[in-house]
Amino acid sequence: MAEQAETAVGNWGRWGPEDERGTLNLIDAKGVAAAAHEVRTGQAYALGLPIQREGAPIFDYRGAPQRLTLTSQTDNMFDDFPGGTEVGANEDVLVIASHSITHMDALCHVQHRGKFYNGFDASTFRTHTGAARCGIEKIGAFAARAVLLDLPRFKDVAFLEPGYTITRADLEGCAAAQGVEVRAGDALLVRTGHLDNFRAETSAGREVPFAQAGLGLDAVSFIREHDIAAVGSDNSAIEVIPFDDNVFLSVHIALLVELGVPLMEHLWLSDLAAGMAEAGTYACLLTVTPLPVTGATGSPINPVAIV
Ligand code: UVW
Secondary structure, X not given: OOOOOOOOOOOOOOOOOOOOOHHHHHOOHHHHHHHHOOOOOOOEEEOOOOOOOOOOOOOHHHOOOEEEEEEOHHHOOOOOOOOHHHOOOOEEEEEOOOOOOOEEEOOOOOOEOOEOHHHOEHHHXXXXXXXXXXXXXXXXXXXXXXXXXXXXXXXXXXXXOOOOEEOHHHHHHHHHHHOXXXXXXXXXXXXXXXXXXXXXXXXXXXOOOOOEOEEOHHHHHHHHHOOOOEEEXXXXXXXXXXXXXXXXXXXXXXXXXXXXXXEEEOOOOHHHHHHHXXXXXXXXXXXXXXXXXXXXXXXXXXXXXXX
């Protein structure tokens, strides 16, 4: 049995004491079928960034992803097989931090005061075995109606200023200006323009500021009241950096731990935003499949949005 908190916290207990999927429970088959009706042009947008060393937005301690060659045709290691001298086989080994590049945070990624989402004890995460509770494999694959809120376009800027705190009023104003309804069970995609600025600054050889625009605690009420199933953004941590309220990962605590909302970070949203503006819609069908790594705190993802 999950250890429950003595006092009600966010969505703890809402889907039962053993639940490890949080707000993804808000997505049902009927909702996915309805989401398919949002597709207008049939254009698919992959939201994952290239997995490569160069130009990757990473925190230093995670290191850049590495593609290492395991075998190449020059090794001649298959020569003994029938016809092997005429065939070459190339294979890679991938080395990547689970929270590197475009990725999803599992509900065990962050604990607060010794508890994960739904009151599971933080001690259920062990060094070698990883997460016994709320690991990324519990997420599974999902599809949902997704709404993109393109804040730079709404505010008529190329990107939000580093450190800008996105408020509930920003999200409401942007949704109203775009004429899109946000519904229960939706995935919410918030574009800040951070990655566009990151690309421009790094390709010009300039330092990218540590500060990033992102959601503040005030925006969490929008996500809670709309019963959003998952949140994604084009920045590193969904939330504003420096952290709101001057508390480390304050929005992660509110969304991952208290509400059980899985997060998707470093999504490439700019092509999707342009395509949606052209198609005249800000709702689409989104599919997401984290790698089912047992006990992992997160996984690289390459979500597909179909407009
Ligand atoms: C942190 O912000 C620590 O992790 P992530 O970017 O994976 O949410």
